[in-house]
Amino acid sequence: MRVVYSPAHLAHDTVTETVMGAVIPANEVPERAERIRTTLEADGGFTVVDPTEHGRDPILAVHDPGLVRFVEEAWNEARAQSIGRPNLIADTYPTFRMFEGMSPEFLARRPETRHAAGRAGWWGLDTANPLLAGTAAAARAAVDVALTTVDLVLDGERAAYGLCRPPGHHAARSMAGGYCFFNNAAIAAEAIVRATGARVAILDVDYHHGNGSQQIFWRRGDVLYVSLHADPIRQYPFFLGWPDETGEGDGSGANLNIPLPAGTDDETYLAALDRGLSVIAETPGDVIVVSLGFDTYGHDPIGDFALTTAVYHECGRRAAALGRRLVILQEGGYHRPSLGANARAWLRGAEGRSYDPLPAAGFGEFGSNR
Numbered sequence: 381m382r383v384v385y386s387p388a389h390l391a392h393d394t395v396t397e398t399v400m401g402a403v404i405p406a407n408e409v410p411e412r413a414e415r416i417r418t419t420l421e422a423d424g425g426f427t428v429v430d431p432t433e434h435g436r437d438p439i440l441a442v443h444d445p446g447l448v449r450f451v452e453e454a455w456n457e458a459r460a461q462s463i464g465r466p467n468l469i470a471d472t473y474p475t476f477r478m479f480e481g482m483s484p485e486f487l488a489r490r491p492e493t494r495h496a497a498g499r500a501g502w503w504g505l506d507t508a509n510p511l512l513a514g515t516a517a518a519a520r521a522a523v524d525v526a527l528t529t530v531d532l533v534l535d536g537e538r539a540a541y542g543l544c545r546p547p548g549h550h551a552a553r554s555m556a557g558g559y560c561f562f563n564n565a566a567i568a569a570e571a572i573v574r575a576t577g578a579r580v581a582i583l584d585v586d587y588h589h590g591n592g593s594q595q596i597f598w599r600r601g602d603v604l605y606v607s608l609h610a611d612p613i614r615q616y617p618f619f620l621g622w623p624d625e626t627g628e629g630d631g632s633g634a635n636l637n638i639p640l641p642a643g644t645d646d647e648t649y650l651a652a653l654d655r656g657l658s659v660i661a662e663t664p665g666d667v668i669v670v671s672l673g674f675d676t677y678g679h680d681p682i683g684d685f686a687l688t689t690a691v692y693h694e695c696g697r698r699a700a701a702l703g704r705r706l707v708i709l710q711e712g713g714y715h716r717p718s719l720g721a722n723a724r725a726w727l728r729g730a731e732g733r734s735y736d737p738l739p740a741a742g743f744g745e746f747g748s749n750r
């Protein structure tokens with residue numbers, strides 16, 4: 381299988397994030413993608429290829445131009461405003477309650493502040509997307525990785541894998557958040573719709589609900605969004621991901637949320653996956669965009685599921701068994717020692733290769749995240 385990878389992600393070299401205000405070592409770090417790449421290279425069955433440049437237009441097909449401008453300008457702007465921090469993290473957000481009573485027309489005329497941290501809040505959901513000197517280039521490269529993966533599949537590959545970093549599924553039309561800047565999977569799905577005229581399904585198996593992907597296609601019947609995720613009653617993104625969110629207008633019935641409890645194990649997960657896959661099978665279309673996360677793993681530091689490496693092989697096998705072509709894009713997954721083995725298992729399953737587990741070398745099953 382072809383693996384699309386760009387080293388541009390290395391310059392999005394996050395060091396810290398905050399949890400409820402406390403500074404902690406970042407979870408979404410360059411080592412994640414490097415672990416996956418090196419494990420796939422060592423397997424021998426994968427070929428790593430460079431992305432090709434696709435420009436801004438496919439990004440603007442799903443995102444507000446203001447968000448794209450913000451990501452491109454923010455770092456230099458923060459420097460120009462003498463905000464001398466290693467990274468830019470917002471602390472003030474325009475929650476909708478601030479505007480209660482104001483008409484949509486009035487609201488649409490609220491000007492964008494020029495303060496760099498204010499802009500980060502205006503275009504952001506939360507504090508989990510630190511912006512650094514290399515962020516804009518990395519976010520652009522992640523989109524090129526996704527679109528090159530689309531090209532490979534539209535040119536005839538049954539399946540291809542885009543090692544996107546930063547991830548994308550929390551980024552909505554006008555909003556970054558949750559380690560995400562541009563929504564790689566949504567941009568890929570939109571590009572497929574435009575190239576083929578056919579319907580596309582997004583299968584989101586990251587541990588978190590992909591609020592951004594859901595929002596972008598909420599009123600769209602041509603892109604089906606199916607997500608398995610931690611129930612928002614206990615987990616980020618808290619405000620979306622509930623099962624009654626099924627889409628509106630043309631998108632009515634084209635959104636399926638399957639929230640899952642803490643401790644979800646392999647068996648429960650596979651039953652939920654089968655439910656999601658059967659809905660995809662009932663919908664016309666030939667390509668599935670997979671938002672692939674490994675924060676469902678039993679040892680993930682921010683998740684609470686109990687999945688094993690072996691089940692990822694079975695998940696990949698079942699996703700491929702629908703007979704559709706797969707554009708597989710990396711989202712989350714934060715237990716660094718296991719990421720390579722988990723990605724390898726999923727992708728080997730999707731390709732119809734045996735599981736053939738790696739010896740437990742490299743990390744103990746109860747090893748640290750380092």
Ligand code: Q9C
Pocket residue numbers: 397398399508547548549550558559560586588616673675682711712713
């Ligand atoms: N700072 C993805 O998996 N909240 N994003 C984390 C700790 C945000 C996860 C709280 C989690 C975002 C792509």
Ligand code: ZN
Pocket residue numbers: 586587588673675711712713
């Ligand atoms: Zn996640």
